[in-house]
Amino acid sequence: MNTADLGLPVDVPSTALFTDQYELTMLRAALAGGTAERRSVFEVFTRRLPSGRRYGVVAGTGRVLDAVENFRFDAPVLAFLRERGIVDEETLGWLADYRFTGDIWGYPEGEVYFPGSPVMRVEGSFAECVLLETVILSILNHDSAIAAAASRMASAAGGRPLIEMGARRTHELAAVAAARAAYVGGFATTSDLAAGFRYGIPTVGTSAHAFTLLHDKERDAFRAQVDSLGRDTTLLVDTYDVAAAVRTAVEVAGPELGAVRIDSGDLLLVAHRVRQQLDELGATGTRIVVTSDLDEYAIASLAASPVDAYGVGTQLVTGSGHPTCSMVYKLVARADTADPAAPLVPVAKKSSGGKSSRGGRKWAARRLDAAGVAEAEIVGTGPVPAALADRQLLVPLVRGGRVVAREPLDVARDRHIAARAGLPLSATQLSRGEPVLPTEYVHAPETV
Incomplete structure (x- = not known):
């Protein structure tokens, strides 16, 4: 939907100069x-x-x-x-x-x-x-390329949810269009608030490494996030030592912790280790979210892993190697x-x-x-x-x-x-x- 569908005011500029x-x-x-x-x-x-x-x-x-x-x-x-x-x-x-x-x-x-x-x-x-030639082609070529990449990624994910996270890897206006196209192609949510505002796409987001680094101890960062966002939040666990972070995360949030996010390393190996550790700590319902330059091939390689959701940025908003149709x-x-x-x-x-x-x-x-x-x-x-x-x-x-x-x-x-x-x-x-x-x-x- 657009902002008019949401009942929100918007100043729509002329598109007449979006032409050659x-x-x-x-x-x-x-x-x-x-x-x-x-x-x-x-x-x-x-x-x-x-x-x-x-x-x-x-x-x-x-x-x-x-x-x-x-x-x-x-x-x-x-x-x-x-x-x-x-x-x-x-x-x-x-x-x-x-x-x-x-x-x-x-x-x-x-x-x-x-x-x-x-x-x-x-x-x-x-x-x-x-x-109308140029404006029609500029929209369809861009959005269809993103949607095609998103569709391939959704197929590779096999029903596991995908999060669009590409706003920082493209033009600020293209980011909104890309989030919309990704949603059409099968992504479940976006991190881009402008896309959520304009098109009603569900939005998600918790914290980056900077939030952990801001605090004197990783435990303090986790405690602040859980106190603010609740136990169902997603804690980022690869700032320092993953195993230590997972242990601390469960200690702080309890076995009701919503999810942990892994953003680096050998994702297949780390995901298996984290899943085993979470289960041993009693956090059997805690989900694992992975990010880190994923494309459809990387997602497919994780099909047998205990990953519950994927966050995709650069490869999605660039059409996974094919930015135009x-x-x-x-x-x-x-x-x-x-x-x-x-x-x-x-x-x-x-x-x-x-x-x-x-x-x-x-x-x-x-x-x-x-x-x-x-x-x-x-x-x-x-x-x-x-x-x-x-x-x-x-x-x-x-x-x-x-x-x-x-x-x-x-x-x-x-x-x-x-x-x-x-x-x-x-x-x-x-x-x-x-x-x-x-x-x-x-x-x-x-x-x-």
């Missing part, structure tokens, strides 16, 4: 040339998944809807454009009245996608659609005239080097096998085959410029869990491989 200059220069030339009002269809897709990944995760849809809603050229923005000479007065006048009035369709947030999947389709005049925003169909009733004609980029695109306004559906498991992503133009009619993936997000698909973040999170569960089991393998589903194209006549 050539969007405005294209608009200027199209207005002058008489083609700006031609009905157009743009699609967002990726030509390939990051190397070795088996599936992608759509995330950031809710943020895209917010951005489109607040894409307004107010007086300060127009003054900036005039001062820089980026556009002429005719274009400035057009921008002053800009409101997106078209339609947007897309894969619902949390859904999985594959190469060629039309994860978002933007329809309207060329002028109003072309301006390489999504693109391409014109795939347009009318020959500005007449709203003019038919759409498919258009496509034909360049070499693997950067061509497929023309036509597309639909997408996921075909299932006899056991109900997904077996192919079907992308086509024209009529949808009857057998796939109830398996279509795109849903309306904006109609006539009005957002129609706002939903709580938990809905997107639950959707992703269900979508991932519907894939073949090999989708959760961490070894490098091809996309778990092939993308099959169904072609229609050249006019759509």
Whole structure:
């Protein structure tokens, strides 16, 4: 949810300058040339998944809807454009009245996608659609990359909760978006209070090594924390000697101690030793939380350990080596005239080097096998085959410029869990491989 959902006041700035200059220069030339009002269809897709990944995760849809809603050229923005000479007065006048009035369709947030999947389709005049390219791509590329990494980590964790802790490892605004995307991908909580405030994500946090070092004795630090936060708190036990700290922690908090956190060392070995020690001390219900530069591979290596939860930071907010999804925003169909009733004609980029695109306004559906498991992503133009009619993936997000698909973040999170569960089991393998589903194209006549 956003702050408006929480009933909290927020000053939402214009998103109009979250764009590249050539969007405005294209608009200027199209207005002058008489083609700006031609009905157009743009699609967002990726030509390939990051190397070795088996599936992608759509995330950031809710943020895209917010951005489109607040894409307004107010007086300060127009003054900036005039001062820089980026556009002429005719274009400035057009921008002053800009409101997106078209339609947007897309894969619902949390859904999985594959190469060629039309994860978002933007329809309207060329002028109003072309301006949204950069802001849509910047959100979807970032958030979907984080969500994909989060999903892999959640699979590796095997049901154990994951804590997002990456705010100190990225830009302060990116940190909030990353926490949101991680929640969609399967993380349970975040340490980032801005993310909790804006999106209602559960927040957690207790203490760092600095708090222990502040005190003359480790026991004094533990006592202060337990007195303040209660016995169910999490005590950090690797500032000095882990075994001594665990013993002290149980002495101070009793066997009701909530958890201990380990942030260094051989986590597999240390976790086993700590579990044995806690059990011997009677703290059989005390949980073990581990942190320390974890990624999906490190989490998977701890599957047989007595770890109860994982805290992940750097690797999560950087997409675990893949900080973007390489999504693109391409014109795939347009009318020959500005007449709203003019038919759409498919258009496509034909360049070499693997950067061509497929023309036509597309639909997408996921075909299932006899056991109900997904077996192919079907992308086509024209009529949808009857057998796939109830398996279509795109849903309306904006109609006539009005957002129609706002939903709580938990809905997107639950959707992703269900979508991932519907894939073949090999989708959760961490070894490098091809996309778990092939993308099959169904072609229609050249006019759509």
